[in-house]
Amino acid sequence: MHQDVNYDHLLDELGTQGSLAKEMGASLLHGYVDQDGVQPIGDFGPKLLTNQFDNQIWDQLRSELNDATEYAFAVAFVTDAMVSNLKPLFRTLAARGVKGRLLTSTYLQFNQPDMFEELLKIDNLEVRIATVKGFHQKGYLFKHRDYQTVIIGSANLTASALMKNQNYEWSLKVSSLNNGEITRQIEENFEAEWRDAKPLSEDWLDGYRKAYQADHQVNRAVHDYVTPSDEPGKAQQVKPNQMQTAALNEIEALRLAGKDRGLVVSATGTGKTYLGAFDVRAAKPKRMLFLAHREQILQKSCQSFQNILGGDPANFGLYTGGARDKNAKYLFASVQTLSREEHLHRFSPDDFDYILIDEVHHAGAESYQRIMDYFTPKFFLGMTATPERSDDFNIFNLFHYNVAYEIRLQQALELNMLAPFHYVGLTDYAFADQYEEEVDQYRNRKQGSKPSRKQEQRAVELLTSKERVNYILEQTDYYGYSGPVLHGLVFCSSVAEAEALARAFTAAGHPAKALSGADNGDRRRQVVHELENGLIEYIITVDIFNEGIDIPCVNQVVFLRNTQSAIVYVQQLGRGLRKYPGKEYVEVLDFIGNYKNNYMIPIALTGDNSYSKDQARDTVDIEPTVGLSTIAFDEVAKERIYESLSKVKLDGLANLRDAYQNIKRRVGRIPMLSDFLKMDSVDPQILATVVKPRNYNRFLLKMGEPVEVTDYEDQALSLISVELLNGKRRHELILLRLLLQRSVVKEADYVRALKEAGCYVNEATLNSVRRVLSLQYYAERAYPSRASYGGVALVNYDSDQKNYQMGEQLAQALTKRGWFYQLWSDAIETGLLRAERYQANEQFTIGERYTRRDAVRLINNPYDMNGQLVSGYRFTSEETGLKEAIIFVTYKKAKNIRKEINYNNRFINDHVLHYYTKNSDIKLDSANVVKFMGGEYKLRLFVQKSGAIDETEFYYLGTCRYLNNSVQKENQDGVPRLAMDLLLDHPVEHNRYHTFID
Missing domain, CATH: 3.40.50.300 (P-loop containing nucleotide triphosphate hydrolases)
Structure with a gap:
């Protein structure tokens, strides 16, 4: 049917290519009229949000808020837990001058008085209570610069409704230009109800609290597990969880x-x-x-x-x-x-x-x-x-x-066995410049800084000063806690600091007591009893509540000290994670100063043991959820963690030795690479490539293990470790596994095995596999060279017989069934296990990371680039018959970069990149520019954020295409450029998009 309709003419009426009206028109026609006849442009089309399959409403809500110029929510039910999750974001918006409105209700008295009290703390959010009878709306309106977005459906402002896999919700996201009819209707309806609504105030809340309490009997429940029996000695009817x-x-x-x-x-x-x-x-x-x-x-x-x-x-x-x-x-x-x-x-x-x-x-x-x-x-x-x-x-x-x-902790949180945490990484109090150095010395004294006793005393005075204490208490009050009574646990650095803070907290109206290792059991029990019964609000301690002591009522944990160990950090975090009646979550406030160990924070929060800096940065950038637990950082705290990450060598041998010994103790033998993967420990690719010439055997020698391989075996292990172990293409590994099982593999059997594994199969890829395993892919000189990988083919291909056979030297080495055989077969198994994170049926997986060398191999280029692909893009050579291009963008280049290569590529939005060609491609008729504009080449886009020395990988964002009529000449820093707009076929995932542009 769509073939009879001239959609192109209709879209042209909406505007020029790249205009917002045309992009939105195409997306809406695709979504509402004809999904086959119209190609969507961008992410403006209607979208069903369900919380299932990485379709979390909470993520979409955060994304829209981050871009909004103002926002309005009309939601019947709101929980304190969700208000807590939104507070860090509301603070960020307040710093940008963005204000919002929330229209809610007292329908069925679902909304608790304590929740309304928390809303009153948010300065840039105006709240009103609907007077219309039976108010049951669930809508979220976001105003952007030139358009509006509405999310409307079944989801209330609650953690169970907005976060993954809790409730199965249906919410529809729709967008329109500012004069769109549907958003006008929604906005007018909201404004009408807003005018009639009552403002949230202290007086209104006092009245509501009295009415609420009159209708709700407050019973103090006991621990989740057990209901006391009236009969002594009678077992409780408790079922295992x-x-x-x-x-x-x-x-x-x-x-x-x-x-x-x-x-x-x-x-x-x-x-x-x-x-x-x-x-x-x-x-x-x-x-x-x-x-x-x-x-x-x-x-x-x-x-x-x-x-x-x-x-x-x-x-x-x-x-x-x-x-x-x-x-x-x-x-x-x-x-x-x-x-x-x-x-x-x-x-x-x-x-x-x-x-x-x-x-x-x-x-x-x-x-x-x-x-x-x-x-x-x-x-x-x-x-x-x-x-x-x-x-x-x-x-x-x-x-x-x-x-x-x-x-482990993260799995228990995913299974909802613990109370979720709401973590906020906050900037610690900023002292005057003349005091920062002595405070920092004190903070990092266990890592080499040794302040004198006088300096340490002065630092404690500063850290417990009225100004800093007031700052801490302002944050603890704003972010709050779950439940009717505050039960707080504060971790600090020294006994003197704990005692001084306890006095200062108490003087400020927040009763607190200090506990340390010097206190005997009776005093500890007494102070814990006082916290449990609301006689004090805080226990301030120095590392004595790491384990063994249960205080399930703890609903706020405050970190005021350096993170010396991820294990201790998790132990202390765990003090607040026990479930307790009336406690929906534990608020975790981490005051992040200039600590050398700040890099441990994202590692501890997610339980990530991969020793990957990129993974740690992801936690800070993306702020992921763990079950119903949330993570947020303010901007200065982020920068302090980035700085710490830039200075630490996570994959240094000292760190890796500890991780190695842990796994060795765990398995009781020399561990294989697959052991690390199965036990969520260090990324095997790091272990196998950290010691030159980069294979796991070399790492084991550094660990003092009595292992030995021949020179050829060492070189063959380097190839599989450097090139194939990452699992980014399964094809070579599957063939090598087949050749371990039989001496000759027919091509038909190999192709069948690839298809059974869900892999894409084409002649170009099969030819690429042959070139890699025969070493023809690698140069005679430069590193890595054929000689560095053994010099002779690992696998030979008989084009007449259509079969594969292992190279003679490799076959002889494996026949011995010795240590080399174990390492070789383990590398194949580990590579295939690691490959599970990548889509088998695609050359690249959107959202995953790739190096330039990875991309060159995976587009089936006939030759390795030896790591010399430093320019922004490369097109496949004509001789291959392939029409693909790989485009690499470093979004934020170094400040001292030469202006000749300072291409300030930028996202216009989450689906259009304003892109600059190389200096050599300044003419419209230059060969590469013609390829960009012609539409025949599949353009693949890879982006990294900063291009830091240790940031060698790029996120694959999918395919893209030239937007017609967008090419233009521009001048950047006195250098002429040719610019064009590239339209992504898949909009950048919203969290990733904000990490690039922020």
Whole structure:
């Protein structure tokens, strides 16, 4: 039908190519009239948002807000959690002078008074309460410079409605020019209701709070897991959660296999103690011993076991400094007490047939070892959230490498097993210039700076000054907390600072007490009790709440110190992640000063162990969500993290050695590259290329391992490590895997294997694979050369017989089935595992990173460019018969770059790039310009943000095409340029787009 309609004529009436009206017209015709007859231009067409399959409404909302000149929300239901998520963004908008309006309601009294109180803190947001009966709107209107966007549908302003995989929502995003009819109707309706609505004020809120409380009985609930029984000794009807059910099955499987030990690695707050109780109930031991290093842990654990196991309370007893219930069936013992000879030998070695060790990462201590060596139970169960150790003790070896179950923090958050965190990275208080240096020395004193005692005292005075304390409290008040009462935990750097801050907080009307390692157990318990019961608002501490102490009510965590360890950071973050009645989330405020270790923050927040700077930058740039947890940074905090990242060598051998030893302890042997990938550790590509001539065997030699390969084997390993291990093209790896299984591979079988793996197949790609594996792709000279990769073909292709055969020298090396065979087959397996992040049926995957050399190979160029592709673009040579181009853009070039190569390419919007050709391509009839404009070549666009020394990869943004009539001559810094607009076939993903242009 569309063939009979002249859409081109209709679109021409809307404006010239590249005009907003024409782009919007094409997108709307495509979306509403004819998806086949009209090619959309940009991202102005209607779009259904569902929260499924990376279609998160929250991301779209953030994107629209970032670009808006003003905004208006009409939403019936609003939660405090979502207001908390939006506060950092509202602050950013306020700095740009952008204001907004929110029209909401008291419909069904869903909206809580505390939420309205938080809204009053947002200066650039005007809030009114609708008076219309049954107000149930769910619409978001964003005004941009020349157009408007509306998101309207089923999604309220709640975390469950806007964030991925919580609720299945339908919301429609539509756009129009400023005089569009549909947005005019929506805006007029909003304005009419806005005029009749009541402004949100303190007086209105007082009245609403009274009415709300009258209709809602406030009951103080108990912990999520257990409802107390009226009958002492009766077990509670508590069912294992998702983690516990899976872990119980695996632990039982270990016992059935005859294993006498098992290790559970489980994030804080996921229910390790109840897991232990459930397993004891399943194992039915005659006697059980529970070991821990703190009496507070023992007391709480004993109560938890009673809740699950039930029975006579006399069966449960403590063996500590103050209790000696030696004969209890279920004995909860302090390691410090029981490890003493006079206490240990009061028991027989076989008294307990089940021993459970909590926080088992401490088990390397002599006291633990003495107990474990003495007793002979049928089963040892160890539990920890952090098995990684900074010393040489191997927890995994202690439990014979029997890891029954593992769930880390990020996975637990994704599964909604913990309270989500709302993290905000804030700029710390800015002192006058003359004080910044001594404060920074104090902040980084554990990393080489050694201030004198007088300087340290002066720094503490500054850090606890009235000005800084007021600044901190302004932020904690603005960002708030979840629940009716503040229960805050503050981590700082020293005892003197903690004590001074506690006094200053209290004087400012926020009662606080300091705790440190010098405080005994009684004082710690008393202060925690005061926090839990609302007698104080804050505990200010120095690293004593890293583990073992549960304060589930904590709803605000404040970091006022340097991040010395990602593990400690996660432990401290975990203090607020336990679920608790009335707590929807924990607010995490990180005051980021000039710390050398700031680079650890994005690594700790996402649990990323890849040692990739690009990945760490992504966390700061994209501000990803983890389940319902959100991450946000203010601009100065971002810059401080970028600066720290630029100075650290994440993939230095010192860091990699620690990661290597952790995995080696985990598997109990020399680890293979695939081990690192399977255990979410260092990116194998880093390990395999960090030591020249770049292969994993060379890295193992640096680690002191007794490994050995021949010179040829070393060179062959370098090829697979440098060129293929990244998995960006599966084709070579699949062929090499087939050749490990048989001596000759028919081309038909190879093609079938490629198709079964979902790979694209064409003659150009097959020919490229042949050239790479025969080494014809590589030059005789320059690095990498054919000689550097062994000099002879890894794989030979018989064009007559249409089959592949392994090269003679490689075949002989592999026949020995020695160390080289293990490394070679492991590299193939690892490359194919790593390839799962890339689309098999496409040459490139939008949003993934590629080097220039990657791109040259993947467009099937017949020759490697030896890393010399430094110009902005390259077209395939005529001899290949291919018509492709790769275009590389560094969005923000270095300040001191030569003006001759300072092409200030810029995005006009998320789907049009204003692009400059090279100096040599200044004429309209030059060969490359004709190729750009002709439409015959497939133009592939790769963009990186800054071109920093360590930023060698570019994000692939997809294919693009020349916008007709957009070419023009311009002058930049006195240098004549030829400019044109390139239209992307896929708009830049909104989060990535903002990282480029910000």
